[in-house]
Amino acid sequence: MRTPISFFLLLSGMLFTVGTVGVLIRKNALIIFMSIELQLNAVNLALVTFSRQNGNLTGQVLTFFSMVVAAAEVVVGLAIIVSLYRKRRSIDVDDARMLRW
Amino acid sequence: MADTVVFWIAAPISVASAIAVVLARRAVHAALFLIANLFTLAVLFLVLGSEFLFVVQIIVYAGAIMVLFLFVIMLLGVDQEVSLREQLQGQRLVAALLGLGLLAEVVVAVRLGVGLQRTPLPDFAAVNKGGNVQALAHVLFNQYFLPFEVTSVLLIVAAIGAMLHGRRRMDEEETIDREQAVL
Amino acid sequence: MRLTFLIPFLPLAGAAFLLLAGRRLRGSAAGWLAASLVGLGFVVSLVILGRLLGQPANHRLYVAHLFDWVQVGSFRVGVDLRDDPLAIVMALTVTGVGALIHVYAIAYMRDDPRFSRFFAYMNLFVFFMLMLVLANNFLLLYLGWEGVGLCSYLLIGFWFDRPAAANAAKKAFITTRIGDSAFLIGIVFIWLRVGSLDFGRVFGAAHGLPNGTATVIALLLFAGAIGKSAQIPLHVWLPDAMEGPTPVSALIHAATMVTAGVYLVVRAHPIFEASSSALTVVAVVGIVTAIYAGLSAIGQDDIKRMLAYSTMSQLGFMFFGAGMRAYGAAIFLLVTHAFFKACLFLGAGSVMHGLPDDETDLMKMGGLARPMPVTALTWAVSAAAMAGIPPLSGFFSKDQVISSASLAGRPGFWVAALAGAFLTAVYMGRGTFLAFFGRPRYDGHPHDPPAPMRIVLLALGALAVIGGILGLSASNGLLVRFLRRVIGAVGERVAGPSEAVLTLISVVVALLGVGLAAFVYVSGRFDWQALRARFARARQTLSHGFYVNDVYGGAIVAPAKAGSAFLAYVVDDRLIDGSVNGIGGAFRQLARAGRLAQSGLVRRYALAFAAGAVGILIFVAVRS
Numbered sequence: 001m002r003t004p005i006s007f008f009l010l011l012s013g014m015l016f017t018v019g020t021v022g023v024l025i026r027k028n029a030l031i032i033f034m035s036i037e038l039q040l041n042a043v044n045l046a047l048v049t050f051s052r053q054n055g056n057l058t059g060q061v062l063t064f065f066s067m068v069v070a071a072a073e074v075v076v077g078l079a080i081i082v083s084l085y086r087k088r089r090s091i092d093v094d095d096a097r098m099l100r101w
Numbered sequence: 102m103a104d105t106v107v108f109w110i111a112a113p114i115s116v117a118s119a120i121a122v123v124l125a126r127r128a129v130h131a132a133l134f135l136i137a138n139l140f141t142l143a144v145l146f147l148v149l150g151s152e153f154l155f156v157v158q159i160i161v162y163a164g165a166i167m168v169l170f171l172f173v174i175m176l177l178g179v180d181q182e183v184s185l186r187e188q189l190q191g192q193r194l195v196a197a198l199l200g201l202g203l204l205a206e207v208v209v210a211v212r213l214g215v216g217l218q219r220t221p222l223p224d225f226a227a228v229n230k231g232g233n234v235q236a237l238a239h240v241l242f243n244q245y246f247l248p249f250e251v252t253s254v255l256l257i258v259a260a261i262g263a264m265l266h267g268r269r270r271m272d273e274e275e276t277i278d279r280e281q282a283v284l
Numbered sequence: 285m286r287l288t289f290l291i292p293f294l295p296l297a298g299a300a301f302l303l304l305a306g307r308r309l310r311g312s313a314a315g316w317l318a319a320s321l322v323g324l325g326f327v328v329s330l331v332i333l334g335r336l337l338g339q340p341a342n343h344r345l346y347v348a349h350l351f352d353w354v355q356v357g358s359f360r361v362g363v364d365l366r367d368d369p370l371a372i373v374m375a376l377t378v379t380g381v382g383a384l385i386h387v388y389a390i391a392y393m394r395d396d397p398r399f400s401r402f403f404a405y406m407n408l409f410v411f412f413m414l415m416l417v418l419a420n421n422f423l424l425l426y427l428g429w430e431g432v433g434l435c436s437y438l439l440i441g442f443w444f445d446r447p448a449a450a451n452a453a454k455k456a457f458i459t460t461r462i463g464d465s466a467f468l469i470g471i472v473f474i475w476l477r478v479g480s481l482d483f484g485r486v487f488g489a490a491h492g493l494p495n496g497t498a499t500v501i502a503l504l505l506f507a508g509a510i511g512k513s514a515q516i517p518l519h520v521w522l523p524d525a526m527e528g529p530t531p532v533s534a535l536i537h538a539a540t541m542v543t544a545g546v547y548l549v550v551r552a553h554p555i556f557e558a559s560s561s562a563l564t565v566v567a568v569v570g571i572v573t574a575i576y577a578g579l580s581a582i583g584q585d586d587i588k589r590m591l592a593y594s595t596m597s598q599l600g601f602m603f604f605g606a607g608m609r610a611y612g613a614a615i616f617l618l619v620t621h622a623f624f625k626a627c628l629f630l631g632a633g634s635v636m637h638g639l640p641d642d643e644t645d646l647m648k649m650g651g652l653a654r655p656m657p658v659t660a661l662t663w664a665v666s667a668a669a670m671a672g673i674p675p676l677s678g679f680f681s682k683d684q685v686i687s688s689a690s691l692a693g694r695p696g697f698w699v700a701a702l703a704g705a706f707l708t709a710v711y712m713g714r715g716t717f718l719a720f721f722g723r724p725r726y727d728g729h730p731h732d733p734p735a736p737m738r739i740v741l742l743a744l745g746a747l748a749v750i751g752g753i754l755g756l757s758a759s760n761g762l763l764v765r766f767l768r769r770v771i772g773a774v775g776e777r778v779a780g781p782s783e784a785v786l787t788l789i790s791v792v793v794a795l796l797g798v799g800l801a802a803f804v805y806v807s808g809r810f811d812w813q814a815l816r817a818r819f820a821r822a823r824q825t826l827s828h829g830f831y832v833n834d835v836y837g838g839a840i841v842a843p844a845k846a847g848s849a850f851l852a853y854v855v856d857d858r859l860i861d862g863s864v865n866g867i868g869g870a871f872r873q874l875a876r877a878g879r880l881a882q883s884g885l886v887r888r889y890a891l892a893f894a895a896g897a898v899g900i901l902i903f904v905a906v907r908s
Contacts (some may be wrong), residue, residue, distance in 0.1 A: 005215050007112070013207030030128050053223065055228055064153075068252045075260065100885075192887060206898065210901075
């Protein structure tokens with residue numbers, strides 16, 4: 001295996017950064033959600049890389065759990081978005097500013 | 102040698118698709134780009150010696166989660182173009198700065214940690230003795246049994262919660278217009 | 285002697301009961317209750333007097349320790365009551381005259397809505413006054429001292445809805461407070477020097493005090509007396525105190541409270557004698573006040589204010605006597621003055637009662653002798669006693685005071701005292717003739733007061749007549765002999781004319797004064813109203829007490845008020861309130877700025893997250 005570890009980690013970092021920027025920039029709730037998924041996946045990549053680096057399977061197990069939790073989270077999150085849409089006919093997050101001063 | 106080639110094919114695609122997700126105009130496009138990204142990641146998992154996760158990623162993430170996403174996108178009919186005009190002042194600038202900062206920090210962290218030089222990945226064959234699935238099962242059901250059970254409970258709870266949240270109410274609740282929603 | 289505690293505590297019980305349950309009593313029950321309790325006190329005092337008289341002369345002292353009061357380290361003070369001749373004489377005067385005045389007040393205050401409250405205060409006053417005279421240590425005396433000041437405030441301002449009364453009460457309290465503070469400092473000095481506040485210990489150690497210390501202490505104690513007894517310069521409250529009900533004026537501002545200063549000086553005379561100059565100061569203040577007040581009394585048109593200045597003048601005489609070391613004469617004058625001054629005040633009350641609107645202006649009286657015979661008779665007798673006409677009580681007492689100056693070899697003081705006596709006769713004559721004789725100038729239908737009031741007037745008038753029995757002789761009178769162990773022997777004649785000559789001169793002076801007044805006001809050969817108009821300015825000056833009050837007002841009160849206004853409106857309102865409110869306002873501004881962060885926009889919050897995370901990562905990176 002000749003690809004250096006650092007490349008994987010840098011790739012993970014880049015994907016995470018893209019995800020973060022996506023969360024901050026977009027107004028569409030679904031796309032924000034997808035950016036969050038990007039972040040999660042970037043972390044998964046990093047975990048598996050560490051697993052390879054350290055020579056045990058702990059990282060992979062963690063990744064497994066991360067995926068499970070991500071699945072559960074997506075389910076609930078989308079249910080919320082659907083509910084929100086039914087109430088307000090809009091999934092623009094800027095329209096939900098009831099907690100404004 | 103092979104892994105380097107695969108890496109250098111998969112990595113740019115993943116970065117490009119990620120950027121495309123963030124910049125896409127239509128939600129469906131973003132979903133499709135995300136699926137592409139997930140596929141590349143699955144390939145990278147394979148490169149890193151985790152066949153199990155390679156498969157799971159495709160089946161669960163790309164297959165189930167993203168399909169769920171697409172269902173919702175279709176259900177809500179938000180296929181129209183979402184305006185990309187930014188209404189909040191300075192949001193984009195600060196976001197860009199933070200992104201750059203984050204990236205710089207990751208670089209610094211990697212440099213401090215593993216080092217940026219070309220140290221190859223160690224050999225993983227001994228760890229995957231008996232196959233990746235078996236080895237993983239070995240660790241999962243011995244050391245991480247409790248989290249495993251707890252996670253299953255989590256899934257059940259999430260399913261029930263989503264079901265409760267998404268059902269139609271008896272009395273039709275009034276929907277509010279977009280204009281009125283902007284309070 | 286174990287009964288001693290009853291004397292003050294009976295009125296205290298009365299006061300407590302009347303304050304708590306007085307409103308439930310019907311009719312004049314409260315008044316009769318109060319009067320009987322004071323009367324009982326008089327009876328107990330008589331019993332104790334009897335017991336004292338049963339003892340040989342050098343054994344007439346009994347101290348009743350009621351309970352320990354203050355025990356702080358080595359400072360121990362108990363509630364100790366002293367039975368000795370001086371205390372009993374004072375107690376008898378207070379309870380005797382007090383009971384009579386209580387009875388008078390039952391009829392006088394009959395229609396007042398706060399009837400029982402009045403008697404509660406009166407009883408409370410009697411309690412404090414008795415504590416003052418029966419105390420065996422300075423702290424207990426000071427308790428009584430302050431207490432009578434409080435009751436004076438409550439009673440002067442009894443009709444508190446009248447601004448004049450409320451202001452007069454305040455003025456009385458604050459002015460006497462000045463004296464009281466000096467008094468307290470004197471007590472502290474006594475404690476520091478002698479180590480005890482007990483009369484026995486203090487007076488035993490008094491002669492051993494160095495001159496300077498004794499002078500300072502004596503003058504501080506005298507300062508308290510000046511305030512309480514309305515001598516110059518703390519006299520300004522007494523004329524205004526006439527705003528209170530007339531029984532109050534009679535009891536507090538004639539017979540008892542104002543005499544507390546004289547009692548204090550006589551009681552503490554060892555300290556005064558240990559100083560070379562203190563007694564001279566006392567005499568000077570006394571005689572100056574006597575003459576000042578006498579002059580001012582001549583110019584008064586208000587009958588009660590005239591009597592107030594008269595009280596001031598007579599108190600001056602008492603201090604003068606004490607200053608001449610004639611303590612017995614001073615106390616004798618105190619007792620007789622209580623009789624006739626109370627009678628005069630109550631007589632004034634009867635006049636006010638009989639005329640419309642409680643008239644007190646002498647110019648609106650005249651010829652009242654015919655419609656109010658009893659009042660006129662008792663008044664005339666008391667006035668004559670005050671002027672020093674023999675053989676009334678006032679003649680004996682005042683003559684002894686005046687003569688003591690000459691007997692002590694101080695002719696200058698003697699002449700001044702004679703001048704004071706002359707003035708006394710003049711203003712008393714003027715008051716009597718203007719009110720009761722001459723042509724009538726009054727409105728309405730005056731009449732003698734109802735029976736209870738008449739009886740009291742007659743009783744006091746009788747006492748004014750026969751009171752001289754107590755002191756037929758300056759050196760061997762009943763009273764002086766009784767008090768001898770306490771106040772020391774009467775000094776022998778040092779120089780000058782004999783007693784008989786002095787007495788004759790006093791009588792002549794008194795008759796001259798009365799005669800002058802009669803000539804001017806009653807004989808009809810003098811147009812006193814024209815005289816009045818011609819000397820209007822001078823009369824105004826006398827009437828306003830030589831404008832001392834106004835000088836105080838301008839020099840002391842006005843700057844104090846200005847200072848208070850400054851502190852209240854500038855410092856308190858603007859500075860202090862401003863800074864506190866400013867802090868509040870600053871926080872409000874801060875919050876107003878701070879809440880802008882709550883935009884309600886999720887993406888802004890996400891930005892904040894990201895910024896925070898990046899910040900923490902930078903921090904960690906820099907550290908490692």
